[in-house]
Amino acid sequence: MxxxxxxxxxxxxxxxxxxxxxxxxxxxxxVPHLGGVTKAIAVLHATKKGGDVHGKVTFTRTPKGILVEGTVEGLTPGLHGFHVHEFGDCSSDDAMSAGGHFNPTDMPHAGPHADKRHVGDLGNIEANEKGVAKIDILDSALSFSGDHSIIGRGLIVHAKADDLKSAPAGAAGDRVACGVIGVAKGAGMMSGSAPAKK
The missing domain is CATH 1.20.5 (Single alpha-helices involved in coiled-coils or other helix-helix interfaces)
Structure with missing residues (x-):
């Protein structure tokens, strides 16, 4: 040489x-020059078996954890499993491309308040008689950085209720909606910086 x-x-x-x-x-x-991610968003679209299910969910960083808020419409009345999945890939018509529950700590499936759970275990959302579910969850296991980061991962709504115990996904049935969790516009700006002009 x-x-x-x-x-x-x-x-x-x-x-x-x-x-x-x-x-x-x-x-x-x-990321210091961005001031860290402060907000993320997922737009949910129906799978092949999801009919008209659709919605929008935001994730906002707070001192006590990530605040998950949003609305999902077109559901059957009742409880529906609601989870963060390992891949931000909704390309297959059944959303199986999103993989299993996001579980970086290799824990068993459980409810969102269990000591040992998948990071992605957000429990259930409940649709009213009009098929609309309002979401308001504060979760300290979720993060926008490190091993628990949900950025770029999938958000799934299931056809049935999560029983909060059965492996691997709480017997929640088909995936009826899928979305990818991405950084929201303006959510990573440096503290004190002015927003871009339109």
């Missing part, structure tokens, strides 16, 4: 190490 080739190889290796370190840091830390 020539001296020039050796120097090039060393430089390339150093660059790869640096990129790996940066990627690891970004996964486990807030």
């Amino acid at each position: 020539t001296r020039k080739s050796f120097v090039f190889a060393m430089a390339t290796g150093a660059a790869l190490v640096a990129l790996t370190a940066i990627g690891s840091w970004a996964q486990h830390a807030e």
